[in-house]
Amino acid sequence: MKNDRPSDLSHAPVAMAYVQWLAANDIEDSNANAWRFMAETRVSRRPKRRRAAWVWASVAVIATVAVFTFVYGVATANHWSKVVEPEVTKNISVPDGTWSVSMDVSKPVCYDGQYASACAISLTGEWILACDERVLDSYSQDLCDSYFDTVQTFKEDVAQAPLAMLDSSSDGVGRLSAEANKRYETVVVKEAVREDAVCYYSFLGDCPLSDD
Numbered sequence: 593m594k595n596d597r598p599s600d601l602s603h604a605p606v607a608m609a610y611v612q613w614l615a616a617n618d619i620e621d622s623n624a625n626a627w628r629f630m631a632e633t634r635v636s637r638r639p640k641r642r643r644a645a646w647v648w649a650s651v652a653v654i655a656t657v658a659v660f661t662f663v664y665g666v667a668t669a670n671h672w673s674k675v676v677e678p679e680v681t682k683n684i685s686v687p688d689g690t691w692s693v694s695m696d697v698s699k700p701v702c703y704d705g706q707y708a709s710a711c712a713i714s715l716t717g718e719w720i721l722a723c724d725e726r727v728l729d730s731y732s733q734d735l736c737d738s739y740f741d742t743v744q745t746f747k748e749d750v751a752q753a754p755l756a757m758l759d760s761s762s763d764g765v766g767r768l769s770a771e772a773n774k775r776y777e778t779v780v781v782k783e784a785v786r787e788d789a790v791c792y793y794s795f796l797g798d799c800p801l802s803d804d
Contacts, residue, residue: 597623598630609633670791672800677785681778688775693722693732695739697766702758708746709754715743715765722768729773739768 600606613629614621701718702711723736742765750756791799 597626600630601626665792665796668793669797670794670799672789672791673786674789674798674800675784676787679780679784680782681780683776683778685774685776687772689727690729690773691726691732691770692729692773693726693735693768693770695735695766695768697764699767701765701767704758706758707754708750708756708758711758712743712747712750715746718768719743722770726770732770736768739765 601610610626610629613633614625619625701714719736719739723732723739728736789798789800791797
């Protein structure tokens, strides 16, 4: 009914404002004055309800964005292996499969007074030990081929006089020595120590550097 008091007066803030309004206007409390007060001041809880709804809506939007950001970060996280201690390496020399042959003319194979046939055998043995059945580098191959040709020529001469004795050992043919050629390679002495790391959004967490 119209003469009933406004329901908003049951709220303490509205009731206090109503009492202050009565005192300011020097009027008595009545249903009519109560409705007049409500019409003039329009004091109501509805605006507060609207403000509360707006606040909750804002909180919901912020929460939604936060949840989406979190889920996106987890889904796109970069899991990688981080180097804690770098590997330790060293260079070592190993045979490369070829041989280097050299000749020392200061150390003759034959000697004065030796039978030519015995010298031929020694020269042949020298070539076999240093050159035969080896993979030689280019310089050593040329040296061994030249040495072989010299020995063959000497053996042809010896065949005509096998018991002849040498009167000189300075024929420019010295002892041969062979050495395996080396190459250097890097070997790992100690493996790198790694641990799992996670990077979010390319800048949060433990993110790799450009050289990792």
